[in-house]
Amino acid sequence: MTSIYIFVSAFKDSDGFGKIIFLLLFSVSFLSWFMLIFKARQFFSIEKQMHLFLENFQKKEQSILEKTFLESLTCSPLFHLYKNFKKCTIDLMDRNRKLDGVDIHFLSRSDVEMLSSFLDQKVLKESKSLEKNLFILSTSISLAPFLGILGTVWGLLVSLTGLGKGVSALSNQVVMSGLSTALATTVIGLLIAIPALIGYNYLRAKAKEMTQSMLGFSALLVHEVEMGFRRD
Numbered sequence: 001m002t003s004i005y006i007f008v009s010a011f012k013d014s015d016g017f018g019k020i021i022f023l024l025l026f027s028v029s030f031l032s033w034f035m036l037i038f039k040a041r042q043f044f045s046i047e048k049q050m051h052l053f054l055e056n057f058q059k060k061e062q063s064i065l066e067k068t069f070l071e072s073l074t075c076s077p078l079f080h081l082y083k084n085f086k087k088c089t090i091d092l093m094d095r096n097r098k099l100d101g102v103d104i105h106f107l108s109r110s111d112v113e114m115l116s117s118f119l120d121q122k123v124l125k126e127s128k129s130l131e132k133n134l135f136i137l138s139t140s141i142s143l144a145p146f147l148g149i150l151g152t153v154w155g156l157l158v159s160l161t162g163l164g165k166g167v168s169a170l171s172n173q174v175v176m177s178g179l180s181t182a183l184a185t186t187v188i189g190l191l192i193a194i195p196a197l198i199g200y201n202y203l204r205a206k207a208k209e210m211t212q213s214m215l216g217f218s219a220l221l222v223h224e225v226e227m228g229f230r231r232d
Contacts, residue, residue, distance in 0.1 A: 010184035013177035015158060021151040021185055025144065029192045032140035035133060036199040043206050046130070049076035050213060057082070064224040065089060077126045077210070078217050084122050085221050088115060093229065106231035112222060119218035127211040134207075137200040141193050148189020155182025 011022045053076040056069060065086055073079055092114070093105040107115075155178045162174030 007184055007188065010177075010180040014155075014181040015177070017154060018151065018158070018177075018181040018185075021147060021154065021181075022188075025147050025151070025185060025188045025192065028140050028144050028147065029188070031136055032144070032192055032196045035136045036196065036203075039134065039137075039203050040199070043130070043203060043210070046077065047206070047210060049073065050078050050210065052076070053078045054213075054217065064221070064228060077129075077214055080126065081119060081122055081214060081218060082221065085115065085119055085218075085225075088118055089225055089229075105229060107225065107229045108231065112226050112230055115225065116218075116222045119222065120215075123211065123214045123218055126214055127207065130207040130210060131204070134200065134203060137196050137203070140196040141200060144189045144192035144196070146189075148186045151185020151189070152182040155179060155185065 011019060014022060053069070053073045056073060057067065057078070062068075067082070069079060089107070092107060092111045096106055096108065096111070097104070157178070158181065159175045159178030162178060
């Protein structure tokens with residue numbers, strides 16, 4: 001409570017421009033913490049869904065193109081990959097069957113390569129979705145310290161102006177409020193940037209980890225369909 005009182009007191013004692021700097025810092029802090037908590041919960045949910053889907057996928061003994069899943073698993077990025085992969089594979093095999101006039105379903109080498117490229121594009125899309133809005137955290141990391149420095153410079157400028165007016169109760173109050181603004185804005189800027197930096201690096205690492213899982217799953221799909229349906 002004491003620390004909060006210090007910042008509130010510094011805000012009250014600051015001049016108009018100082019208050020604007022404080023409000024900007026508070027806004028950046030709110031956005032940073034909101035996004036950090038939101039993305040952390042989102043990543044936790046997605047990671048759990050991916051684990052459950054992969055576990056369910058490996059248990060099913062149906063053909064690679066005949067697997068079905070519970071609705072609760074359809075939110076997983078791996079399900080989206082499988083759904084698109086299944087549709088693309090069936091379309092390619094139907095095309096080959098019509099072109100060759102045969103009753104068997106098969107894929108050529110070029111078809112398998114096309115599927116692999118297709119899945120890579122889908123993984124890239126899912127990866128971009130995971131990293132969506134993370135720029136807010138990266139912006140907070142850079143913006144908060146600069147706002148803190150701006151508050152520091154402005155507070156010192158106010159203090160020097162107060163000193164230039166001589167020794168009086170009013171000038172002493174101006175000096176103290178300027179120093180209070182300078183120090184408080186610096187501390188707030190760092191308190192915003194440090195958690196944002198830690199959270200951003202953690203979330204980026206998690207996003208890369210999940211992207212690698214999706215790439216591994218894509219490679220598994222291509223391998224399974226190649227083993228079952230490829231005809232040279």
